[in-house]
Amino acid sequence: MRHIMVMNAKGGCGKSTLATNIASYFVNEGATVALADYDPQRSSLDWLERRPENRLPIAGVAGFDGGLRRVPRNADFVVIDAPARSHDKELTDLVNHAETIVVPVLPSTIDMQATTTFIQELKAVPKIANKRAKIATVANRVRDNTLIFDDLDEYLTKTKVPYVATLREAQNYVRAYTRGLGIFELPEYLAWPDWDEWEPLTAWLRSVRSQP
Numbered sequence: 001m002r003h004i005m006v007m008n009a010k011g012g013c014g015k016s017t018l019a020t021n022i023a024s025y026f027v028n029e030g031a032t033v034a035l036a037d038y039d040p041q042r043s044s045l046d047w048l049e050r051r052p053e054n055r056l057p058i059a060g061v062a063g064f065d066g067g068l069r070r071v072p073r074n075a076d077f078v079v080i081d082a083p084a085r086s087h088d089k090e091l092t093d094l095v096n097h098a099e100t101i102v103v104p105v106l107p108s109t110i111d112m113q114a115t116t117t118f119i120q121e122l123k124a125v126p127k128i129a130n131k132r133a134k135i136a137t138v139a140n141r142v143r144d145n146t147l148i149f150d151d152l153d154e155y156l157t158k159t160k161v162p163y164v165a166t167l168r169e170a171q172n173y174v175r176a177y178t179r180g181l182g183i184f185e186l187p188e189y190l191a192w193p194d195w196d197e198w199e200p201l202t203a204w205l206r207s208v209r210s211q212p
């Protein structure tokens, strides 16, 4: 059973968007998937409630009352939507639930600043320092040809953490969330640019590079 956690201490950077899309990606690859929501805002569980019955099922787990108790035993993947503002012991406890951590970052000076601190905190967690958990960053809500994206791209390239994908700002994410779907479940003519952008992220998630 693999545990993939999407986290950043900064709110609004796309944690729930990435968590729901990672879950929908793997379920459409034929895997058994659980989505564990650790955020009391419960965006991932809300998304699951919107999911149409005729789509491949994803098991929901409410993680915020402690523990991953109700994860189905047969799950191949547990995708974890982590809460914002996790630091210190709470951060260490969260990291102990995962071997793979994806950190979304927005093209914004405030977010880059906050992420610098967060990545330092992550690297200090023993599980990550000892390489028993792997981390990668993803640029999210990017608009091409903006100076702030150039700054983000340069910033993520310089951090000593693998920078695996750049996802554009697109209404597809909003549409898909509303319908309880991932972008992989939208029609190809609408979503193909997003599918292309996800390829390096899903390749990293499938590869040994994302596993201890």
Ligand SMILES: Nc1ncnc2c1ncn2[C@@H]1O[C@H](COP(=O)(O)OP(=O)(O)O)[C@@H](O)[C@H]1O
Binding pocket: 010, 011, 012, 013, 014, 015, 016, 017, 018, 043, 140, 141, 142, 167, 168, 169, 170, 171, 173, 174, 177
């Ligand atoms: N790539 C994207 N394109 C467009 N909107 C996005 C994108 N990623 C996230 N959003 C929107 O940004 C807001 C915050 O994203 P969300 O996933 O809820 O962040 P978090 O879980 O980190 O708080 C939501 O309204 C979401 O629909």
Ligand SMILES: [Mg+2]
Binding pocket: 015, 016, 017, 039, 041, 043, 081
């Ligand atoms: Mg969220």
